[in-house]
Amino acid sequence: MKRRTMQKTLALTLAAVTAAGALAGCGGSGDQAKTDSAAAQESGEAKEAESAQEGTAAESAEGAEITPGAGMSAWEPFEENVTLTIPVYDRGQEGVPAIGENYWESYIQENFADAYNITMKFVPITRSDVLTAYSLLAAGNELPTVLMEYDYPKQAQWVSDGYLTPYDMQEFAEIAPTYYQAMIDNGVMDYTNMGGECYFALAKNPYYDTGYSWVTFYRQDWLTQVGYDAYPETWAEEKEMLLKIKEAGICEYPLGGQMVTGAGVDQNYAFRTFPLDELDWAMYGDFGIPALGNEANRKLVKRENEKFNLGLTDPEYYITDAETAKANFINGKSIMYGSYISSNMDWLNSFYQQNPDADVKVKMQVTTEDPEGGTVPAVRSANPFGMMIGFSSQASEDEIKAAMMYMEWMIQEDTLYTMQWGFEGENYTVGEDGIPASVADYSGEHKQGYNNNQDYWCIVKQGREVGTIEDLIRVNSPQGLPKDFTQEIIDNYYNLRKIADEGWAITDCNFSVAIDSVAEYQATLLSLYTEYRDKLTMCTPEEFDALYDELAQDYADAGFAEIAEERKEAFEAGNSTRLAQ
Numbered sequence: 001m002k003r004r005t006m007q008k009t010l011a012l013t014l015a016a017v018t019a020a021g022a023l024a025g026c027g028g029s030g031d032q033a034k035t036d037s038a039a040a041q042e043s044g045e046a047k048e049a050e051s052a053q054e055g056t057a058a059e060s061a062e063g064a065e066i067t068p069g070a071g072m073s074a075w076e077p078f079e080e081n082v083t084l085t086i087p088v089y090d091r092g093q094e095g096v097p098a099i100g101e102n103y104w105e106s107y108i109q110e111n112f113a114d115a116y117n118i119t120m121k122f123v124p125i126t127r128s129d130v131l132t133a134y135s136l137l138a139a140g141n142e143l144p145t146v147l148m149e150y151d152y153p154k155q156a157q158w159v160s161d162g163y164l165t166p167y168d169m170q171e172f173a174e175i176a177p178t179y180y181q182a183m184i185d186n187g188v189m190d191y192t193n194m195g196g197e198c199y200f201a202l203a204k205n206p207y208y209d210t211g212y213s214w215v216t217f218y219r220q221d222w223l224t225q226v227g228y229d230a231y232p233e234t235w236a237e238e239k240e241m242l243l244k245i246k247e248a249g250i251c252e253y254p255l256g257g258q259m260v261t262g263a264g265v266d267q268n269y270a271f272r273t274f275p276l277d278e279l280d281w282a283m284y285g286d287f288g289i290p291a292l293g294n295e296a297n298r299k300l301v302k303r304e305n306e307k308f309n310l311g312l313t314d315p316e317y318y319i320t321d322a323e324t325a326k327a328n329f330i331n332g333k334s335i336m337y338g339s340y341i342s343s344n345m346d347w348l349n350s351f352y353q354q355n356p357d358a359d360v361k362v363k364m365q366v367t368t369e370d371p372e373g374g375t376v377p378a379v380r381s382a383n384p385f386g387m388m389i390g391f392s393s394q395a396s397e398d399e400i401k402a403a404m405m406y407m408e409w410m411i412q413e414d415t416l417y418t419m420q421w422g423f424e425g426e427n428y429t430v431g432e433d434g435i436p437a438s439v440a441d442y443s444g445e446h447k448q449g450y451n452n453n454q455d456y457w458c459i460v461k462q463g464r465e466v467g468t469i470e471d472l473i474r475v476n477s478p479q480g481l482p483k484d485f486t487q488e489i490i491d492n493y494y495n496l497r498k499i500a501d502e503g504w505a506i507t508d509c510n511f512s513v514a515i516d517s518v519a520e521y522q523a524t525l526l527s528l529y530t531e532y533r534d535k536l537t538m539c540t541p542e543e544f545d546a547l548y549d550e551l552a553q554d555y556a557d558a559g560f561a562e563i564a565e566e567r568k569e570a571f572e573a574g575n576s577t578r579l580a581q
Helices: 008-016 044-052 058-062 103-111 127-139 152-161 169-175 177-185 220-225 235-247 278-284 295-309 322-330 346-354 397-411 413-421 450-457 469-476 486-501 516-538 541-572
Strands: 082-090 118-126 146-149 200-204 214-219 336-340 360-362 379-381 385-392 428-430 436-438 505-507
Touching: 082 146, 082 397, 082 450, 103 118, 103 413, 103 450, 118 127, 118 397, 127 152, 127 516, 146 152, 152 385, 152 516, 169 177, 169 397, 177 200, 177 397, 214 220, 220 235, 220 360, 278 541, 295 516, 295 541, 322 336, 322 346, 360 486, 379 486, 385 397, 397 413, 413 450, 436 469, 469 486, 486 505, 516 541
Parallel strands: 082 118, 379 505
Antiparallel strands: 146 385, 200 385, 214 336, 214 360, 428 436
16 A cells, blocks of 8 residues: 655645745635645646655645545445544543543444444544644654644644645545535635645534633632622722632632643733734734743733732642642632533532532623723634644555545534434433433443543534524533523623624634744743743742743743744745734
């Protein structure tokens, strides 16, 4: 079986000749993608690159077309058995079936793979350290057939590192026409391309600009004890309330806290100055690497320093992991805890067992500006796509074809419904309105994985969809608890919808070229940021500004300045998305 091997040098060459206008899709949505690399096909360099790829994807920039008879009806079993390796996030969650011990993996094998002489293999990927997990697999020549991630910069890095191979969009349309058409319908084709080549297939991300499924729960009974009917909306009022809780002896460190580590920490959207400066947004706005030295980050960290020095944050937050932070909320050591919602939330069950009389509410997203607190009602909007799927450069042609078949099978309506909901009468029931509802305490043989099997079907969709948004929240709200949170979560969704409609939901800048300095410095910078952030949090208020300037310069010298400059060059060359108008 022929290997689609792509060396790093080739990946960098391809990235260097990307389009100088915007992220250009690699075809199939109507208009042909016009790119510099396509225009340069007659040059010797372009011909050499095309030859090196062994014809894998150069022609796909011309667009794709679904032909009659394409798709599952045309599939035949492979002559030789093909191993299809799929990554699955290992989240370390208690109460969910482990990877390799999950009924639904055997379901996929029996209902999809057996018919086509495919052997399924599911590989755990540490959710908290995705980059390291994949780099170790790459070093051992054991990359899964597909590499999946929600963040564009990680995928761009994998292109730069040579982990991914370009693919032929016409071939994809023939093998997976339903998935291909869904990408067109979802308006994500522009994100399939990097360096003039098709690298990515993209899952759907419903309600991407609201992030409604992440919910923060808080102790209203504590607020009531100190005279508050609802959670305050301004920092001055919140600070006063938290200090009253502390002084009343209800909780020693009301805000609790947990270690600041990894990509995505310290999202500073609420501390930015609006209207946004587009160049600043492109250079410093990405949430993957904290922008120590940028003014919005300074404001955010200064707020954390204030919380720490007021005694609102646990002084041992820096050694508190996520599971301990969750346990602290359950045990009455912090006022709030946030997580994604699902019909079965074991930690909320544990909370009510420990605190049967507690009054818990959903903390509403603030929709007003707080001039005194220096914040705005801005939030991070996810990308319009969900999971990004790339095909491994270590995979054979048959393995990549099997992956495309798997994606097409998973996106079929009946398959996706079963994977998301399970079996009627066991995993879910159907009401008179025809809307399914998960059985919260189901623990039988067919128990689903994390968040209703999401880490298996995320290859086609980010979240379950059913009926209206109210119906969807109703079936995804935690079940079997002393309190029904459905209406509060619906109300919070509409708060977030208002924020998005008024232009406060900000999508990060995505680049159509690999930002090579990110691959080179990200791991170092994330480690440094944890160290520097802890120093800045725990220093005295009088020391803060001078120390911040000193550490920001060290951070810049350690590679962040180079990343910002490379982003600037890519932005000014037209190789990025732009701020929504």
